Amino acid sequence: MDDKxxxxxxxxxxxxxxxxxxELEAIKGDDAExxxxxxxxxxxxxxxxxxxxxxxxxxxxxxxVRRATQGLADYIKSKGRESWGVAISFxxxxxSPEFADAAALVLNANGIKSYIFNALRPTPELSYAVxxxxxxxxxxxxxxHNPPQYNGYKVYWDDGCQITAPVDKDIIDLxxxxxxxxxxxxxxxxxxxxxxxxxxxxxxxxxxxAELKRLILNPEVIKKNADxxxxxxxxxxxxxxxxxxxxxxxxxxxxxxxxxxxxxxxGDFTTLDYPNPEDKKAFTLALKLAKEVDADIVLANDxxxxxxxxxxxxxxxxxxxxxxxxxSGILLAEYELSQKKEKELLKPDSxxxxxxxxxxxxKKVAESYGLRYIEVLTGFKYIGEQIKYMxxxxxxxxEFGFEESYGCLIGTHARDKDGIMAVTGLCExxxxxxxxxxxxxxxxxxxxxxxxxFKEGIYTKTLAGEDGAKQIAATxxxxxxxxxxxxxxxxxxxxxxxxxDTVKNFETGExxxxxxxxxxxLYFEMENDAWACARPSGTEPKIKFYAxxxxxxxxxxxxxxxxxxxxxxxxxx
Numbered sequence: 313m314d315d316k317x318x319x320x321x322x323x324x325x326x327x328x329x330x331x332x333x334x335e336l337e338a339i340k341g342d343d344a345e346x347x348x349x350x351x352x353x354x355x356x357x358x359x360x361x362x363x364x365x366x367x368x369x370x371x372x373x374x375x376x377v378r379r380a381t382q383g384l385a386d387y388i389k390s391k392g393r394e395s396w397g398v399a400i401s402f403x404x405x406x407x408s409p410e411f412a413d414a415a416a417l418v419l420n421a422n423g424i425k426s427y428i429f430n431a432l433r434p435t436p437e438l439s440y441a442v443x444x445x446x447x448x449x450x451x452x453x454x455x456x457h458n459p460p461q462y463n464g465y466k467v468y469w470d471d472g473c474q475i476t477a478p479v480d481k482d483i484i485d486l487x488x489x490x491x492x493x494x495x496x497x498x499x500x501x502x503x504x505x506x507x508x509x510x511x512x513x514x515x516x517x518x519x520x521x522a523e524l525k526r527l528i529l530n531p532e533v534i535k536k537n538a539d540x541x542x543x544x545x546x547x548x549x550x551x552x553x554x555x556x557x558x559x560x561x562x563x564x565x566x567x568x569x570x571x572x573x574x575x576x577x578x579g580d581f582t583t584l585d586y587p588n589p590e591d592k593k594a595f596t597l598a599l600k601l602a603k604e605v606d607a608d609i610v611l612a613n614d615x616x617x618x619x620x621x622x623x624x625x626x627x628x629x630x631x632x633x634x635x636x637x638x639x640s641g642i643l644l645a646e647y648e649l650s651q652k653k654e655k656e657l658l659k660p661d662s663x664x665x666x667x668x669x670x671x672x673x674x675k676k677v678a679e680s681y682g683l684r685y686i687e688v689l690t691g692f693k694y695i696g697e698q699i700k701y702m703x704x705x706x707x708x709x710x711e712f713g714f715e716e717s718y719g720c721l722i723g724t725h726a727r728d729k730d731g732i733m734a735v736t737g738l739c740e741x742x743x744x745x746x747x748x749x750x751x752x753x754x755x756x757x758x759x760x761x762x763x764x765x766f767k768e769g770i771y772t773k774t775l776a777g778e779d780g781a782k783q784i785a786a787t788x789x790x791x792x793x794x795x796x797x798x799x800x801x802x803x804x805x806x807x808x809x810x811x812x813d814t815v816k817n818f819e820t821g822e823x824x825x826x827x828x829x830x831x832x833x834l835y836f837e838m839e840n841d842a843w844a845c846a847r848p849s850g851t852e853p854k855i856k857f858y859a860x861x862x863x864x865x866x867x868x869x870x871x872x873x874x875x876x877x878x879x880x881x882x883x884x885x
Contacts, residue, residue: 315350318369322350327492328367328375335367351778356380356487357850359474359693362455362464365407372407372455372463374414375492380465381415381451382495383487385422387479388448396448396470397425399512401438403454403616404550404577405463408432411453413500415465420503421496430513432577434551434617436730439472440520441512443727446470454616457588458852460581473696473727477829517555523725524559524733529651530744531563537743538564544607545735546571546598548587549578550615555732565739569605571597581615589614589621589718592634599623599632609742609752613731618692619718620734624742624752633753638671638768641714643752644734645674646759647741648712648722649681658682658711663702665695665713668828668835669845669858673759673766674714680763684708689810689831690847692719696727716768716858760866766841767869768860769877773884776853784848784855787884791834791846800879802842808835842872844880857884 322328323336339345349368354361354376361380363372388394398419402408409432416426427445429438435452442450450468458464467475467483475483503509528534543560545568547553553575560568573583574597581587584594589612602610602623610623610632622635635643645664652658663684666674670687678685688694695713702708714720719729722737738752745755760766775783795807797818806817808826810833815824833847841862848855857880863869 315347318350319346322367325493332367332373332375348777353488356383356484359480359691359850360464360466362458362462362852364461365463372411372465374410375495377411377414377465378418378495378497379490379492380487381418382422382490384449384451384467384483385419385424385496386486386490387483388424389422391448393448394422394424396446397427397510399438399441399445399447399450400426400428401433401435401441401450401452402429403434403452404432404579405453405455405615406460406579407463408453408579411463411465412451414497415451415453416509417497417500417503418495420506420508421498423508425508425510426503427510427512429516430511432551433517434555434613434732435466435728436618436726436732437516437520437555439468439726439728440523441516442468442470443472444516444519445512452616456616457586457590457614457619459586460579468728471696471700471727473700474691474693476693476697520725521555521558521562523723524736525562527723527725527733528563528736528740529648529655530740533744533747534563534565534740537746539566541565541609541739541743541746542567542569542605542607543739543742544569544571544598544602544605544610546574546612547617548584548589548594548612548615549574549576549581550587550613550617551577552613552617552731552735555617556613556735559732559736560739563736563739567605569601569607571601573597587615589619590637595621595623595634602632608746609738611735611738613735614718617731618729620720620731620738621718622738622752624756626753627751633756635752635756636768637714637716637718638673638766639756640718640734640738641666641716641720642671642673642677642759643756644720644722644737644741645677645712645714646755647744648737649677649683651744652711653681659709661708662711663698663708664711665698667691667694667715668833669847670714670716671766671768672841672843672860672862673763676763676766683711689828689833690715691850692721692729695721699724699727716770765863765865765869766860767863767873768858769873770859771857771877771880771884772854773857774852774854780853784853787855788832788834788846788848791883795834795836796883799836799838799844799883800876802838802840802876802879804836804838806837808837810835842876844876846884855884857881
């Protein structure tokens, strides 16, 4: 792609507005910046778009959003689904309302109805709205937990799940073949007059809230301990604030303390380096408040409220203990399944679903409760896809699903991870265990004692720009063609290459297939219940290395994991 030629086209073409041209004029002569903005199209991946906001083909802007939406519109028209409509939501990021509105008007210009929320709403509510309104698709404008300069655009299909094969590939092909000059759009007032542009709000909020309430297993325990449990919550300046406060209030929790500095929407995320519940620094203000009010649990959603970060008080030391996404997922799984078993709600085909990079402890939990156990590729859409398959085949009952990246789904009202329901579930669990004289940290230790001391870690290497993309590709190719025979002194027993759909047992020499869709992921199964996995991020300029071990105690698990992560850093370079 000729970046200079594209740059000049954007400067001179009547397709682009004066504000865009002014922004590009300001970088005239900066060859590196021009190259970064125009060396490629911002990739419409299997979930949609994500990138830095700005002018250029490799940026999130009104034109790249409209182009993506035109491709989606063409696909919808090819299926004759114009009248079904598309639900649209957005978060608190810069340009989110504008991108959402632009997408709606492109759909409208193509004769497709749009149902756009009247203000920011969380990702799980968008997923719920798609199915509730009977839409053919959904659009969520968000960059999730990325830094403030980013925004993104996620596409959902009629099952409320992010698009999967073959729909994703077909839409991607149409987007790639759409020229900016071919994009249709129209005036909002005209779209409203023609019955194409609809605003939605409290009616969906009320239905969504009612659905979450129905998932509560022990309302009597909440009522009993609602005046004792102290909860600190922060929405990280995002969409979780209103629905979380409503849920906890209506369930009867009396002591909910909101981090005021992070309560209001703020696209700059002023109080945070990085609005990510995986980042311990992001909890600084929440933990300060927790100590002031002597909170039992500390909870945080990312800006689009599909992820949840957790701290719980250790009453023995007074410290607040951090939970990884695996830990909070396992804690909720154990609570949900134990209570359903006690209430005789589990079925012979009840199923727990997780991803290949999540904790192996999940399999132990599933076995303990006699559940079917399914592992899928990284990305919650593959969990949502399994729910769809079970419903279509009338084979399997979804009970719980989670992934290591701080996301889980209780219930099937949505088909993406639901951080609002995760907050509710954790608070219910905290009230239940409080009734047993336990904190959430006590219960986590009980789980380790019951199943084993499994621990997981992740090493992330950021490599931005064109050169970074090449380095990531080179690292994956090296590990693919010359897989290590040992990592951190642990022998690699088998090697899975999901891109080439191959499995090789290094001990026997036998080969097989992965049984999962193709994906640029490499997995190393090692001795002593250890494993490691390498994959490029699908949403950020990063390569990620996941790992897991099993120890004999917390200290032993920590030691073993530290050694394994150090070994992974070496093979990453």
